[in-house]
Every structure is written in structure tokens, then in C-alpha cells.
Amino acid sequence: MLLSKNLRHLRTSQNITQSELAEKLGVQRTMISAYEDGRSEPKLLALKVISELFGVSMDELLYHDIQEKGRKAVQSRDTKILTIAVDESDRESITMVGQKASAGYLNGFADPDYMESLPQFRLPNLASNQSYRAFEIAGDSMLPMVPGTLIVGGYVDQLRDIKSGKTYVLVTASEGVVYKRVFNYLEENGKLFLVSDNEHYKPYEVKGEDILEVWEAKAFISTDFPNPKDRNNPMTIEDLSKMILDLRSEIVKMKGRS
Known part of the structure; x- marks a missing residue:
């Protein structure tokens, strides 16, 4: 070599x-x-x-x-080849990544043989112009999404397309597979700010170069039926605006300490 x-x-x-x-x-x-x-x-x-x-x-x-x-060919950092699974009719399937498979997924997400070994399924009413993957979440950082919930994500090809305030499954070199509410500050400092919906978990930053894949949450599958009395109040536009302002203040403080 x-x-x-x-x-x-x-x-x-x-x-x-x-x-x-x-x-x-x-x-x-x-x-x-x-x-x-x-x-x-x-x-x-x-x-x-x-x-x-x-x-x-x-x-x-x-x-x-x-x-x-000399170089064979120059490949853009933003250009990625996504490994997908198809059924016997050549229709793209949704690959499911369970909690136990998350660690292996970090090393196998680009390996067709590995991806074919994971469970596959299909869902109706999803846009046909996007690729999807389902990730089983662990922990309670994103309540009311309970552990074991499957988050179905649509593939995001470009990091710049991440929209602040929306939830994503991120496959990262530093943190593994995580499901968080993401705020995009790549143009400002090259980082994403990851926030849990459970306020007991502190937000943290991830560098753009650590991101291997991004999947925007499109649907979820759970055997736990939510009880309206137990659910957190839905986040309003005002709540989201306040969160963004608070996060910006926190980032300014982090810059001051660095």
C-alpha cells in the first residue's frame, strides 16, 4: 500500500x-x-x-x-455516492438501521453487501424523488420520541441544505449516529449546533467535516402511542425563535472562551 x-x-x-x-x-x-x-x-x-x-x-x-x-481524479468533498437497496422490481426500499447495527453502520454504510444485510421495507405516501433510511433511536434526549422509535429520514446531499430548527439523523465520525434538532452555522464557523428536545441534555457542536451522512426526519414509527396528557407542549414559532436567539448567544460565549 x-x-x-x-x-x-x-x-x-x-x-x-x-x-x-x-x-x-x-x-x-x-x-x-x-x-x-x-x-x-x-x-x-x-x-x-x-x-x-x-x-x-x-x-x-x-x-x-x-x-x-499525479492524481487520477479530483473528487469534491460534497460529492457522495449513496448506497441504496432495491426490491425485485428495482424499486428503492427503506433500509432499517437498528440500535445494535448503529456501530456497524459507521463502517458499512458505503458497502453494498453490508447494506443488503440490513432489514428493508417500504412505506406509502413518501415522495418518490428522494432516498430514505430508518434509524432506531436510543435514549430519551428527543422526547416525546421514546427509545425504540424508528425515525424515517430523507437523504440530504448537501450540508448547506440543512435547515435550522428541523430534526435530522446525523451519521458522524465523532458522535456516531445521532438524532437531534440541528442549527446550521457552517457558513459562520464551519459547525452544526445539535440540540435535544429534552432540556436535561446540553446542546453541543459538531464540525462539518465530521458529518458522513444527513437524513432529514420525514416520519416516525413507534409502538408507543403518545398520550396527549404526557406529551410536551408543541413547539411554537415563538419558542423556536427564542431558541435560535439563545443558541446564538451561547455560540458567542463559546467563541469568547476559545
Whole structure:
């Protein structure tokens, strides 16, 4: 493999320090040195982040001498190939990612064989011009959505299309698979602000380069019938506006501390 040579060449040609690359991958700087010296190899998830960061395919990164032979092709970071499942009539199905499958999904979401091994189903009344995936949520951070609820999400190809205040399933290199209310500050600081509907959970930030997939919540499936007496009051436009103002204030405070 030519990984160590290619990684060093790509990093230095773009004037990225080992420390900066280590921060993007969430590893120690010494690990980058080990990768470039051939003493260690990054895991599959880190390889995917590296390939997207430098706009190269994993095949090119591992087996093509980029320094000597030049680039095969430049791939945009925003260009992703989505692996989908179809039935015997070539109709696209909804792939279900259960709680136990979430960890494996991080490494297998681009593998057709892995995706075919997951349960598939179809739902009526969904727009036919979009791809869908269902994720089983865990925990109580998004009440009244209880643990075990399936969130059916429509694929979002471009991060810039994320609309502040809506809920999404995010597949991330740093946090795994999460379902949150998202506020888009990518143009301001390159980050997304993730908020739980359960106020007992603190909001947090995720860097844009950590996002592997985005699915906008379109429907949910649950065996738990909601009781109106137990449900939180629906969020109004005024509540949402106040939340955005509060979040902006929190981001300003974070910038001041950094």
C-alpha cells in the first residue's frame, strides 16, 4: 500500500500540519506521524474522513502513487455516492438501521453487501424523488420520541441544505449516529449546533467535516402511542425563535472562551 507516502504528500502539499490533521481525525499528533512513517494504519472510518478531506478515493489513497503519477481524479468533498437497496422490481426500499447495527453502520454504510444485510421495507405516501433510511433511536434526549422509535429520514446531499430548527439523523465520525434538532452555522464557523428536545441534555457542536451522512426526519414509527396528557407542549414559532436567539448567544460565549 502507498498510504503513508500519499498521506504525507497530500498533507504537505496543502500546507496542513500534523497537528491540524490530527485534530480533524480526532487522534493524537503522534498517530499522524505513525501513519506517515508506516508504523500504524488508520481505521476504516478515519480513512473515509481522510479521503473526503483531500478529495481522493480510498482506492487512490491506498494503491496509487499520487506524488509520482499525479492524481487520477479530483473528487469534491460534497460529492457522495449513496448506497441504496432495491426490491425485485428495482424499486428503492427503506433500509432499517437498528440500535445494535448503529456501530456497524459507521463502517458499512458505503458497502453494498453490508447494506443488503440490513432489514428493508417500504412505506406509502413518501415522495418518490428522494432516498430514505430508518434509524432506531436510543435514549430519551428527543422526547416525546421514546427509545425504540424508528425515525424515517430523507437523504440530504448537501450540508448547506440543512435547515435550522428541523430534526435530522446525523451519521458522524465523532458522535456516531445521532438524532437531534440541528442549527446550521457552517457558513459562520464551519459547525452544526445539535440540540435535544429534552432540556436535561446540553446542546453541543459538531464540525462539518465530521458529518458522513444527513437524513432529514420525514416520519416516525413507534409502538408507543403518545398520550396527549404526557406529551410536551408543541413547539411554537415563538419558542423556536427564542431558541435560535439563545443558541446564538451561547455560540458567542463559546467563541469568547476559545
